[in-house]
Amino acid sequence: MSIRVRFAPSPTGALHIGGIRTALFNYLLAKKHGGTFILRIEDTDQTRYVEGAEQYIIDALKWCGIAPTEGVGFGDGPYTPYRQSDRFKQGVYQKYANELMDKGLAYFAFDTPQQLEAMRNTLQAEGAKNQSYSHATRMRDDLGLQNSLRLSAEETQSRISAGEPYVIRLKILENQTVTLTDIIRGEVTFNTNELDDKVLLKADGMPTYHLANIVDDYEMKISHVIRGEEWLPSAGHHVLIYRAFGWESVMPQFAHLPLILKPDGKGKLSKRDGAKFGFPVFPLEWNDADPTKSFDGFRSIGFDPRAVVNFLAMLGWNPGTEQEIFSLDELAALFSLEKIHKAGARFDYDKAKWFNQQYLHATSNEDLAAQLHPLSIERGYVVAQEKLAQFAGLMKERVQFLNDFLEKGYYFFEDVKEYDEVNVMKRWIRVSREKFNELISMMQTLDYSDPLSMEHATKEWINTTGLKMGEILPILRIALAGTMQGPAIFDMAAYFGKDETLRRLKRAFAEFDKWQSL
């Protein structure tokens, strides 16, 4: 059997990383077996549609390197179209809803939202275990539900002819056991008495998730439904719908993924948590017309997409070895649904940062330079690619994200903006200005192509002058970089070369003189 999976998000806003992980696991299964991975857009709720969300989903999958083999934004396949609003226009869902009506497995319901509300209130007052539209309530005369099961055929027909809005509900049979085998959780059982008569077709004619999802999975010959655990409670309904259509023998296998939880342990990760916890929960940045609704993503923070994918893959899954760093290809080769965890996994930003660092360190200076190039242009720096690579080599162990390089290492490309006054003055007043002049003279004689020899020569000079290392070296560092932190002094000096190094020393020393005279 060929593996055919799909990722089926709703374009209701930016897709958060939980969605990315679901897409990733789908991608991995398809890739492992040479199967097909489809992106299907489930846009049947017009009220929640968000402009740009669909493009965001497409861009996010591309950035993560987990592009579907076909689907919206990724090319046609044999079962196009892949957007449910387009399929709706072809009459797909109406056709199947009618089929269920003809079989007597679904019915019309005219109840208004107010009537449904009244029903729930009545049921609650009765102390009923649940307040749903179900086999237990749909026929009760005292509840007065307006459905075609209670109404006469003539009345039903005349209401429809009169244009009264209606929905189509699934007619669930009483007291049956529905069992499904979930690849991750094993057997999950429901009693139909607990299941409500789900709306299949809404008053606006659009299908709900329950109908559209199943019809499309069937038509697209999906072999595995890999989705979040939030769908497990309605999986019983889904089996019943497959059964109603007579498709149970070709029903896909289910795998309900554990949820990604908030870092503080209260519920599943939600879209608002990024702002709340101060780290991204989205793959990409989102630029809203309303700036207060805009936010950063892993990409804009400067994460390597490979690190994001690696991190996400380890949330709820692992191959059973102690290896932690995996390429996408390795992940696909090792992946199996059976090894996915049952329990939810807490989002751990520290671990995400650690993954990023691992990838950063493993990236060559040349590749980093290429990634840094556009950022350097943004800042107005004119730097040769090889200098950028040299810079990347000096900075990459001192930085967490791509964006940190030019932020923390700005002084490589422009003058120092601020010198660490406290650390300078502690030493500056202890050493005479003549010595610093001698230092400059001495440094004119150094070989700037060889940091090691510069270091030896400078230390030797310090020894012969009777000064302490701690009186000179920090001054040198701050003169070049402005701060106590940063790469080795003579690596920086070698990067700058003789002229620039001496220029910086003179500029800094002049500044330090001014402080002393104050």
Added chain:
RNA sequence: GGCCCGUUCAUCUAUCGGUUAGGAUUCAAGAUUUUCAUUCUUGGCAGACGGGUUCGACUCCCGUACGGGCUACCA
């Protein structure tokens, strides 16, 4: 409330009845770096609880507790 799912260090996890319960992140200490970071070494930290089954349970079963999800004409 009802239904469904779950429960190994603070966090991500290994263990598929017999282990000194392993690794990683975080944290702490030390070494290196006369900065910072990296790296390395060391340390601390776990089987929710109560019953069974068994020669033997983290592992299987039941119960309790706790956590999570769902309970819309949203997905």
